[in-house]
Amino acid sequence: xxxxxxxxxxxxxxxxxVRKGTVDKETRxxxxxxxxxxxxxxxxxxxxxxxxxxxxxxxxxxxxRLASGSAPLLMHHDPKDQVGVVDSARLDGKxxxxxxxxxxxxxxxxxxxxxxxxxxxxxxxxYQVHSMDQDEDDPEDDEGVPNYRCRWEPIEVSLESIxxxxxxxxNRNLQTQPQISVPIKRKAPKIMxxxxxxxxxxxxxxxxxxxxxTPEEIQTRVDETVKKDRLRVADILGYAKQYERxxxxxxxxxxxxxxxxxxxxxxxxxxxxxxxxRTNAKPIPAAAMHDGIIGMNDRExxxxxxxxxxxxxxxxxxxxxxxxxxxxxxxxxLKRSGRGLEGPLGFCIPEDVVRSKFRGxxxxxxAMTRDMQAxxxxxxxxxxxxxxxxxxxxxxxxxxxxxxxxxxxxxxxxRNNVAIPRQTAASxxxxxxxxxxxxxxxxxxxxxxxTPHRLAAxxxxxxxxxxxxxxxxxxxxxxxxxxxxxxxxDLAAYSGSGGAxxxxxxxxxxxxxxxWTSGAPTWAQAxxxxxxxxxxxxxxxxxxxxxxAQGRGILKQxxxxxxxxxxxxxxxxxxxxxxxxxxxxTINGYRALATNQLNxxxxxxxxxxxxxxxxxxxxxxxxxxxxxxxTLATQQEIRIVIFNFTDIGIRHPGSFCYSTNSLV
Numbered sequence: 001x002x003x004x005x006x007x008x009x010x011x012x013x014x015x016x017x018v019r020k021g022t023v024d025k026e027t028r029x030x031x032x033x034x035x036x037x038x039x040x041x042x043x044x045x046x047x048x049x050x051x052x053x054x055x056x057x058x059x060x061x062x063x064x065r066l067a068s069g070s071a072p073l074l075m076h077h078d079p080k081d082q083v084g085v086v087d088s089a090r091l092d093g094k095x096x097x098x099x100x101x102x103x104x105x106x107x108x109x110x111x112x113x114x115x116x117x118x119x120x121x122x123x124x125x126x127y128q129v130h131s132m133d134q135d136e137d138d139p140e141d142d143e144g145v146p147n148y149r150c151r152w153e154p155i156e157v158s159l160e161s162i163x164x165x166x167x168x169x170x171n172r173n174l175q176t177q178p179q180i181s182v183p184i185k186r187k188a189p190k191i192m193x194x195x196x197x198x199x200x201x202x203x204x205x206x207x208x209x210x211x212x213x214t215p216e217e218i219q220t221r222v223d224e225t226v227k228k229d230r231l232r233v234a235d236i237l238g239y240a241k242q243y244e245r246x247x248x249x250x251x252x253x254x255x256x257x258x259x260x261x262x263x264x265x266x267x268x269x270x271x272x273x274x275x276x277x278r279t280n281a282k283p284i285p286a287a288a289m290h291d292g293i294i295g296m297n298d299r300e301x302x303x304x305x306x307x308x309x310x311x312x313x314x315x316x317x318x319x320x321x322x323x324x325x326x327x328x329x330x331x332x333x334l335k336r337s338g339r340g341l342e343g344p345l346g347f348c349i350p351e352d353v354v355r356s357k358f359r360g361x362x363x364x365x366x367a368m369t370r371d372m373q374a375x376x377x378x379x380x381x382x383x384x385x386x387x388x389x390x391x392x393x394x395x396x397x398x399x400x401x402x403x404x405x406x407x408x409x410x411x412x413x414x415r416n417n418v419a420i421p422r423q424t425a426a427s428x429x430x431x432x433x434x435x436x437x438x439x440x441x442x443x444x445x446x447x448x449x450x451t452p453h454r455l456a457a458x459x460x461x462x463x464x465x466x467x468x469x470x471x472x473x474x475x476x477x478x479x480x481x482x483x484x485x486x487x488x489x490d491l492a493a494y495s496g497s498g499g500a501x502x503x504x505x506x507x508x509x510x511x512x513x514x515x516w517t518s519g520a521p522t523w524a525q526a527x528x529x530x531x532x533x534x535x536x537x538x539x540x541x542x543x544x545x546x547x548x549a550q551g552r553g554i555l556k557q558x559x560x561x562x563x564x565x566x567x568x569x570x571x572x573x574x575x576x577x578x579x580x581x582x583x584x585x586t587i588n589g590y591r592a593l594a595t596n597q598l599n600x601x602x603x604x605x606x607x608x609x610x611x612x613x614x615x616x617x618x619x620x621x622x623x624x625x626x627x628x629x630x631t632l633a634t635q636q637e638i639r640i641v642i643f644n645f646t647d648i649g650i651r652h653p654g655s656f657c658y659s660t661n662s663l664v
């Protein structure tokens with residue numbers, strides 16, 4: 001295909017199917033898949049052959065019409081024979097899925113029965129193609145036929161009486177339909193430019209009065225526009241995933257799809273909706289809301305090597321500095337955060353990398369294929385490899401971080417101070433006689449102000465460990481650095497003292513208090529936590545108890561009623577063990593978690609109950625790492641210091657209650 005557009009039927013169709021016996025007769029609904037990325041061979045009006053791939057990236061599928069709840073369920077694509085409606089539609093990886101609901105009419109019930117009994121098992125989706133780009137990763141198939149990825153829009157789902165041939169597809173040659181022109185973009189050949197640019201084009205076409213641009217400049221602008229839109233989509237989807245609650249997966253998925261489908265909607269617009277819903281407050285100013293994403297894809301976040309960056313800075317003593325992806329990503333993250341490096345031998349870990357989950361695979365020992373003795377050098381020991389089993393590393397036993405597990409609200413990638421308004425007093429209502437004047441009353445507003453606090457952690461690594469160019473060593477260093485900071489933030493959420501530290505729950509004015517009988521808690525005292533929070537009208541949301549590990553042991557042995565022949569203990573089993581974390585239980589019907597962050601040495605064995613959604617943990621962009629190869633050089637070790645700017649705040653102090661004395 002050499003043209004910039006081709007003519008194809010206005011509506012195209014693809015086969016899908018519905019399984020026998022999946023109809024919910026009570027609601028008259030049935031789930032089905034309606035699309036995939038399986039290539040379909042097509043022919044243009046000029047006889048050119050190409051493979052059509054329905055791209056399932058979120059920004060490639062205009063799913064709004066099918067997901068609106070009003071798209072029709074037809075028979076044989078006949079708009080005059082509607083037997084139901086498409087209730088919902090979504091993307092599930094590289095598959096499109098929907099749920100349809102049959103009409104309660106006689107016709108609808110008849111078709112529903114046929115589907116339930118497997119008589120009608122073939123379906124077809126009608127869709128329109130809006131544009132096509134030649135596949136960058138796989139431009140041609142094995143036969144040399146070009147592969148084109150389509151931006152497309154599903155518009156209806158139909159049931160068929162005769163299954164369509166999977167290799168041909170249903171109604172793929174409806175040339176009697178109206179024809180539409182679809183723009184296409186071919187993969188540009190790589191050309192070595194040896195001449196100085198001279199030819200000029202204009203932004204509004206040849207001979208126009210627009211700004212003079214070269215072909216390269218025009219392409220650059222197009223590429224920048226595409227990149228910005230992809231970043232917009234990535235930001236929106238990232239926000240939706242980041243701020244969803246553990247017990248409510250996909251909480252913002254529907255809103256995210258709507259915002260992705262509308263190019264005029266920005267990621268900041270979407271985040272305003274999330275923050276307003278999550279915090280029940282006015283939106284944060286757009287200037288304060290950034291997620292720190294610099295646009296790295298999944299492959300780049302996995303390729304970004306903290307070990308490589310440390311090795312380069314330590315080996316070159318700062319003279320050679322960073323190179324490659326680590327250098328580019330670090331500079332981009334620093335530029336976005338607006339801060340410089342803490343020291344000359346340093347680099348910045350982008351938020352993209354911080355959020356990514358390292359997917360390393362453990363090293364596997366190679367099997368010996370001959371009967372040789374590995375322990376005897378002359379009989380095979382010389383051939384035995386010494387392997388560092390990073391996946392079997394004996395990791396440091398650390399305290400459990402339960403604050404986020406309990407449901408704390410997290411905000412990442414901030415750039416400016418954040419102020420979240422909160423209402424502290426309501427207006428007053430009055431009963432009046434017929435002619436009495438109403439007294440004036442005002443609402444009272446305050447702000448929860450979040451400002452960056454500098455958090456640092458230091459650790460030492462041997463040169464031998466840093467020399468291990470393995471996924472396991474990389475994963476260990478990443479997780480070791482991140483966990484140190486995460487533990488410090490988790491601890492500050494309880495007992496941060498203010499000043500250089502954030503202010504934690506125990507030091508926040510207005511937080512409720514209660515007490516235990518040390519070593520001999522009672523059921524009434526356990527319920528007292530909830531009562532205190534309820535008295536502040538805050539007994540809703542992600543309510544949970546957090547106690548020390550020792551305290552959990554006491555509560556597991558303390559019956560609610562001491563004289564009962566069949567005791568029920570204060571700490572009970574979780575309501576649904578399959579959805580609970582290890583060691584989790586319930587107290588007073590609420591989730592109960594345990595951690596040594598509340599042990600006697602750190603926090604006096606106190607206990608906390610509250611709505612953990614009202615605890616806000618904020619992180620500012622850019623996690624900086626400073627490499628010190630000098631201090632411990634004689635020990636063949638390198639000292640690493642990592643910095644993070646963070647803050648912690650409580651939206652409503654009355655949402656929490658803690659014990660002022662020890663449970664143990």
